Amino acid sequence: MTLFRGDKRRLNTKPLFLASPAVLILLLLVFLPLVLLVLFSFHPDAPDKQDVWTLENYKFVFINNPLFYKVLFQTILISLYAVIISLLICFPVAYYVAKIAREENRLALVLLILVPNMVSGFMIILSWLLFLADYGVLYFILKYLKLIEGPLHILYTRGAVTIGLVYSSTLWMFIPLYAVLESLDNSLIEAAADLGASNNRVLLRIIIPYSKTAISTGCILTFLQALSSYIIPRFLGGKSGLMYIQLVFDAFYTSYNWNRGAVLGLFMVVIMVVIVFIGLKTSGTSIKEAMEAIKGKEGK
Amino acid sequence: MTKVIVKVENLTKKFGSFTAVNDINFGILKNEFFSLLGPSGSGKTTILRMISGFERTTIGNIYIDGELANNIPPYKRKTNLIFQNLALFPVMNVYKNIAFGLEMRGIAQRIIKDKVYKYLETINLLPIERYARKSINMLSGGEKQRVAIARSLILEPAVLLLDEPLASLDLKLREQMKIELKMIQHRVKTTFIYVTHDQTEAMAMSNRIGVMNRGELLQLGTPEELYSKPNCEFVAKFIGNSNKMSGTVESIIDGIVHYRFGDSIFYARAQNDIKVGDTVNVYTRLEDISISRETDIVKYKNSIKAWVREIVFEGNATRVICDYGDNKRFDALLFAKKGGRKYKIGEKIKLGWKMEDAKAFRGNGVVKDDSF
Amino acid sequence: MIKIGKIIYKIYVIIFHIFVWVPMLVVILLSFNNSESPTLPWLGFTTRWYSTALQNNLFADSLIVSLIICFGVTSISVIVGLLTAMAFVRYDFPGRNLLRISQFIPVVLPGVVFGISLLVLAYNFKIKTGYILTILATSTWNVTYGTLIIASRLEKFDYAIEEAALDLGANNIRALWRVTIPFLAPAIIVAGLYTFINSFNDFNTTIFVIGDHVTFPIFMFSNMRSTLTPEINAISAMLALPLILTGLINTFIQRKTRVK
Numbered sequence: 001m002t003l004f005r006g007d008k009r010r011l012n013t014k015p016l017f018l019a020s021p022a023v024l025i026l027l028l029l030v031f032l033p034l035v036l037l038v039l040f041s042f043h044p045d046a047p048d049k050q051d052v053w054t055l056e057n058y059k060f061v062f063i064n065n066p067l068f069y070k071v072l073f074q075t076i077l078i079s080l081y082a083v084i085i086s087l088l089i090c091f092p093v094a095y096y097v098a099k100i101a102r103e104e105n106r107l108a109l110v111l112l113i114l115v116p117n118m119v120s121g122f123m124i125i126l127s128w129l130l131f132l133a134d135y136g137v138l139y140f141i142l143k144y145l146k147l148i149e150g151p152l153h154i155l156y157t158r159g160a161v162t163i164g165l166v167y168s169s170t171l172w173m174f175i176p177l178y179a180v181l182e183s184l185d186n187s188l189i190e191a192a193a194d195l196g197a198s199n200n201r202v203l204l205r206i207i208i209p210y211s212k213t214a215i216s217t218g219c220i221l222t223f224l225q226a227l228s229s230y231i232i233p234r235f236l237g238g239k240s241g242l243m244y245i246q247l248v249f250d251a252f253y254t255s256y257n258w259n260r261g262a263v264l265g266l267f268m269v270v271i272m273v274v275i276v277f278i279g280l281k282t283s284g285t286s287i288k289e290a291m292e293a294i295k296g297k298e299g300k
Numbered sequence: 301m302t303k304v305i306v307k308v309e310n311l312t313k314k315f316g317s318f319t320a321v322n323d324i325n326f327g328i329l330k331n332e333f334f335s336l337l338g339p340s341g342s343g344k345t346t347i348l349r350m351i352s353g354f355e356r357t358t359i360g361n362i363y364i365d366g367e368l369a370n371n372i373p374p375y376k377r378k379t380n381l382i383f384q385n386l387a388l389f390p391v392m393n394v395y396k397n398i399a400f401g402l403e404m405r406g407i408a409q410r411i412i413k414d415k416v417y418k419y420l421e422t423i424n425l426l427p428i429e430r431y432a433r434k435s436i437n438m439l440s441g442g443e444k445q446r447v448a449i450a451r452s453l454i455l456e457p458a459v460l461l462l463d464e465p466l467a468s469l470d471l472k473l474r475e476q477m478k479i480e481l482k483m484i485q486h487r488v489k490t491t492f493i494y495v496t497h498d499q500t501e502a503m504a505m506s507n508r509i510g511v512m513n514r515g516e517l518l519q520l521g522t523p524e525e526l527y528s529k530p531n532c533e534f535v536a537k538f539i540g541n542s543n544k545m546s547g548t549v550e551s552i553i554d555g556i557v558h559y560r561f562g563d564s565i566f567y568a569r570a571q572n573d574i575k576v577g578d579t580v581n582v583y584t585r586l587e588d589i590s591i592s593r594e595t596d597i598v599k600y601k602n603s604i605k606a607w608v609r610e611i612v613f614e615g616n617a618t619r620v621i622c623d624y625g626d627n628k629r630f631d632a633l634l635f636a637k638k639g640g641r642k643y644k645i646g647e648k649i650k651l652g653w654k655m656e657d658a659k660a661f662r663g664n665g666v667v668k669d670d671s672f
Numbered sequence: 673m674i675k676i677g678k679i680i681y682k683i684y685v686i687i688f689h690i691f692v693w694v695p696m697l698v699v700i701l702l703s704f705n706n707s708e709s710p711t712l713p714w715l716g717f718t719t720r721w722y723s724t725a726l727q728n729n730l731f732a733d734s735l736i737v738s739l740i741i742c743f744g745v746t747s748i749s750v751i752v753g754l755l756t757a758m759a760f761v762r763y764d765f766p767g768r769n770l771l772r773i774s775q776f777i778p779v780v781l782p783g784v785v786f787g788i789s790l791l792v793l794a795y796n797f798k799i800k801t802g803y804i805l806t807i808l809a810t811s812t813w814n815v816t817y818g819t820l821i822i823a824s825r826l827e828k829f830d831y832a833i834e835e836a837a838l839d840l841g842a843n844n845i846r847a848l849w850r851v852t853i854p855f856l857a858p859a860i861i862v863a864g865l866y867t868f869i870n871s872f873n874d875f876n877t878t879i880f881v882i883g884d885h886v887t888f889p890i891f892m893f894s895n896m897r898s899t900l901t902p903e904i905n906a907i908s909a910m911l912a913l914p915l916i917l918t919g920l921i922n923t924f925i926q927r928k929t930r931v932k
Binding site: 014015018021022023025026029030032033034036037089092093096097107109111112113114115116118119120121124125127128129130133135136137139140167170224228230231235245248252258261262265268269272 | 685688693694695702710755756762774777780781790791875880893900905
């Protein structure tokens, strides 16, 4: 169904024209640079030797490099914590807003959650910095409540990074959950109850399986978000909260090992693909369904 | 001699391997109210869209007012189409909707305003000032109809095409609009080509009707012709309400078929080529059937014994649904003013009808048997 | 028992909502703190940090740089998004599904990878870093967002309306302009605002390809690496307002123009 343009079966060039800018952007700005990056990773780390092919960067990164594996492990651990905590925190709230709150209140409640996330990431970091600093806001509150005496030691730890990640990933976790839970027909729950299912059973056998896609999408997105978050570990993390992405940044900005940085960056993509794969497989969703969930996010 | 304003020659439309319209030929006369009647999927909307320019013909030619229209885009054709869902522009108010076509022609705003206001009066949307500014979604179904009609008529097209415009209206409104449409057509002296699946609409409004089924044009004629002289089983069944009865031909005399069903012989007028020994399907209109008590003497040539299965009150008439043996169904329509007795369910009665009121076709298997 | 459980549940949800706001409110509150430190103790109310912020040239310059880039990115994203959405929704062409899926790649890939790969590209082909490269880099995923937002509205478009316009005398272009584009207008606005905010807040990609210029996030980054004063609270607070407003406007446009 289109504007009048004659016989439908003739090969139509119009859509190709329309889609070409997008295609061009993808080819020139996404695929080409990535290919170049891959090639770049096979050159030695010296500006004058860029026509030599070598594996030395890969060797350097993967072999005999305990820091790399330590950071990798730490990153995955922190991200996993963030995902699980985020899921546990957000799910009840999503359920409440989607199902229990009254219809006219729902928009307000959702907005209340979304609005603080609309501000710049730096503001979020700043606020947590102030909050969790040794003599920060939380210290003052706890001191006032006479719960502690000395300075907090939360900042610059794994915990701080985790808190920051959980907070900034609220959007990515909450919205898919909310969208799916809202679409869950109340009569399904009522039918289950009518047939004798207790609240726990309803939760386990009906609600969670129904939201499987959303849970997996939310977790995957949160995990990816945690991996790609630079400023949170940079400011909240310190030594013990070091995350993988900082290695990439440092390679390009601090130590000027660009070729090694390329390897690190590419490996990061590999990790992400693996995460997505694992996430999709374990929950049994397909790529299509995940894409639908992301599109739903745009709709909200 | 009235001029042919739309001529359709060998019109065929295929979608891949599916033939929606198969070799249709007809001509529509100037100022005629012409209907294409048929069930969904019969191809009538496709023909309408080809005439209006939204579909290309696979084979065949369309002539509008004498010129070959095949390659003319819809915005240049002398036709205007009223869409099934009306397709009023949601972002514009009533005035802007009606004015749209004139704006496209580059007519001065002053003149447009006069014309639009005049049309608002014609279609009876008063007070004009208030309606002009109204947003489309504030209108009722009937009001939307009229805006859609005004939007097209203001361009004074040679031919107005209407795609089942009354489908979404409730019964009372539909009845009212049928009359209004006919009156509008007379007033503006435009040719109307009307597509519908509702035969009462077509019969009520049209000068001529083309009955279609599965892409074929079966019969073209005035409502009266279609009603009393159907040329095939489909038309006989589709127009009006009919009973269908089958039998084997024993003899044919003077165009009257004598056919046997069960133990008796029945008489019907042959509508197509029938030979002795053929199976015939015979159609009778419900209102031509008379009911009498089992013991009465029947004065009709055709009569059969049956019992009353169901009685349905249909407002101005009562439908008596009977079983004449072996679960075979035969209905009769009794009009209230004929007075007379009420029949009871289970009662044994006699059905009778004249032989002129029975139309016999050589069976071609197009129409399914009437049974419970 | 169930009653208590319900109350605890409700309290939990309330606490959650409060916690979501607390950090931001803390920052805003402390921007009025008459102290050299952006945190407690509270030493009195003042607005002087707002005046320092407004006089901060680096801050103002960074805003301008950010706005220029955002304008570029938004324009590209909306225009290309519109064209691509039309291609997807109205036509079937070879490679359609492939393009659909490929468009998701820029969204899922981390920004840092874009940053470094385009930096390497610039280095290899001797392209200068700066405004244009940054606009192009940031457009990659924003084009996808633009396409999704506009396509989602276009899918709900009733073609009969366009045909009606054609029937009434509008040629293809006029019909598009008078009927289809107005219908898409809310989606176009939403796409524009969304990509604007998105590109405004970007750091991970921008830092690599911007060269010597300083966008607002980069300004914040360097500012936060040195000593903090409540000025930074004031700056954050000032930016928070327009960002939140834009987000709310977006949400309301989407709700108001939902097609039944």
